[in-house]
Amino acid sequence: MNAEKTIFKQILSEIEEYISITDAEEEVCDLYSVYYSSGDKKRPSMVDSKLTEIEVEIKGSKRALNLSIIQNPNINGELGQTGGVLWSSSVIMSEVFAQRSSVAGDGRWDISQTNVVELGSGCGLVGLVLHQLGARRVVLTDQLRMMKVLNKNVEKCRITPNKKQKKIAAVDPVLFATEYLWGKPLEDMAITKEPIDMVVVSDCVYHEGIVPLLVKTLVDVCRSRTDGVPTAVVIGQELRSDLVHQAFVEALLSSFVVYRVPVSKKIDGFYTLYVAWLKEHTVDKQG
Numbered sequence: 001m002n003a004e005k006t007i008f009k010q011i012l013s014e015i016e017e018y019i020s021i022t023d024a025e026e027e028v029c030d031l032y033s034v035y036y037s038s039g040d041k042k043r044p045s046m047v048d049s050k051l052t053e054i055e056v057e058i059k060g061s062k063r064a065l066n067l068s069i070i071q072n073p074n075i076n077g078e079l080g081q082t083g084g085v086l087w088s089s090s091v092i093m094s095e096v097f098a099q100r101s102s103v104a105g106d107g108r109w110d111i112s113q114t115n116v117v118e119l120g121s122g123c124g125l126v127g128l129v130l131h132q133l134g135a136r137r138v139v140l141t142d143q144l145r146m147m148k149v150l151n152k153n154v155e156k157c158r159i160t161p162n163k164k165q166k167k168i169a170a171v172d173p174v175l176f177a178t179e180y181l182w183g184k185p186l187e188d189m190a191i192t193k194e195p196i197d198m199v200v201v202s203d204c205v206y207h208e209g210i211v212p213l214l215v216k217t218l219v220d221v222c223r224s225r226t227d228g229v230p231t232a233v234v235i236g237q238e239l240r241s242d243l244v245h246q247a248f249v250e251a252l253l254s255s256f257v258v259y260r261v262p263v264s265k266k267i268d269g270f271y272t273l274y275v276a277w278l279k280e281h282t283v284d285k286q287g
Helices: 007-012 024-037 073-077 088-100 125-132 144-157 163-169 208-223 242-253
Strands: 019-021 053-059 064-070 115-119 137-142 174-179 198-202 232-238 256-260 271-278
Touching: 007 232, 024 242, 053 088, 064 088, 064 125, 064 144, 073 144, 088 125, 088 198, 088 232, 088 271, 115 125, 115 208, 125 137, 125 144, 125 174, 125 198, 137 144, 144 174, 198 208, 208 242, 208 271, 232 242, 242 256
Parallel strands: 115 137, 115 198, 137 174, 198 232
Antiparallel strands: 019 256, 053 064, 232 271, 256 271
16 A cells, blocks of 8 residues: 555545445434344443453454553543543444554555544543554543543553664654643644644544534544645444434534445444545545
């Protein structure tokens, strides 16, 4: 894969494999018809929220990544805080990236030149996996109370490139965590030091009240890139409330072109993955 081809163009090159989303109500009907028909199946559980440290295996199609992640179950008792522990959705999203990567998977997506920002990182699994898959720059963001856990996980999971990797990459990969409150102005912040190629969001929509703020933040982060290259947005969400999910998709569609990415027959009844980009970017679907 050509490292000069942006992650957006790589996603766009396989867009025919995805499902175009244009109506929130129709999307929810489609998703939840599968969801409710899956009632006799066990919802996938890939984590243990009671542990203070958890070993996670992220399965690529070529090899697996193994990460040790610190959790803080006590934080989840605080009002509005759910990021103190891992959720299965972050494992699923991480495996989607691993299976498509040149490091652990079939090489469809080369992220070696990609600058990634993760919103609502929680314990940071998705961003940390992207770092280990070779992303050039990964910025994990969340509220101040998550910084202690995030920074510990950054240090535990940071990789040091060997000489061959350094020669190929030319620069060492960047990985750090920083506080970012959704809706806060982005000017002069570390996360926009370089143009953002991809924003990832894993399971951050758990009630309707946060939907407008999250979507506004996605718009702001994508618009922070001013060179005309679209920023790719990748969103993973476990299916819980149909009303909350419909509100989120409806808000997303107001500003973004949205496609659903099929994951697997085992997962699709419980989880959904979207790729999106701002409507104001007119693109050639041939990439």
